[in-house]
Amino acid sequence: MSIYIETERLLLREFEDQDVDGLFALDSDPLVHKYLGNKPVTNKDQCLEYITSCKQKYKAHGICRLALIEKKSGDFIGWSGLKLIDDYTFNNHTNFYDVGYRLIPKYWNKGYATESGKAAVNYGFETLKLDTIFGLTEIKNEASHNALLKIGLDYIEDFYYPEDAIQLRWYAIKNPNL
Template identity: 30%
Template sequence: MSRVITETDRLIIREFNLDDASAVYHFNAPKEVNRFTGDAGMCENIKDAEQIIRNIWLVEYQKFGFGRWAVVLKESDEVIGFCGFKNETRINAVDIGYRFHPDYWGKGFATESNLACIDYAKKHMKLDRVLGDVVVENLDSIKVLKKLGMNYIGQYQEEGFTLNRYELLLKGKTE
């Protein structure tokens, strides 16, 4: 059983485990999912998904106490995507992110799950701020970051993309 991080009315947010490999492959498989992420081609089969879980997420849970978390739909117990935080060494900051299978786009899951993660972080994590980077053409993700209360702080170029950077200062944390 994976450690549950938090819940909403519709979702359970928990750590990934190796049993989630087929779900991780499933939500990464559609080409449009990774269109703006820079991760295209990283999850081409279940073995790749197992490697992501084992070598990235499980390692991050051990090293930092957090990472990308599984988003589980309560009504079906199905892993539909990920949400949460990543200690992003390339930007020397903690990033908030999410990814869902297209069947679950436009239903509020990205906003709902990440608002729950932000609430969890304010209460249980020692984070002063989180960043959110989004490709400028990804208008739906820009809307999500704004709904999370993030503020635009700048723009930069990376790997042929123009990205907007957003920031959220975490206030009211309990120590």
């Protein structure tokens, strides 16, 4: 089964190899990585590895981040969606579903993170029947903080992430149907 989510202005779909150029435009931009550890990618092979990893997670977990397409233009504008975090620990949690988004800067401040995030949370609750979805932001990333709140997550607490030596914020939303 292929994952495909449509909102008023956006399409969220599984990554394809053809998304490599858009993903490189996104993840090679230092501005995008300001609150992500300042580690932008340096070549398209890194982006292909990410796409391959997502494809493996679609098969293994039924979900991973999704390519985000603006319907009006047909442009790849970033990614959004859920991901099962099962390979590392955040705030003493592992094996949890995280809602996230990352957009090319020219698509910031249009409400796309909120719109796609709400659709992803809805998919997680309605289709995957998840109990709880979590979110994370770097403590200084106010735009992402505000987007998670608009999506419906509740701010829980700040915590220190020693692997990257940064302060993060922790959020959660419970499935209202369970």
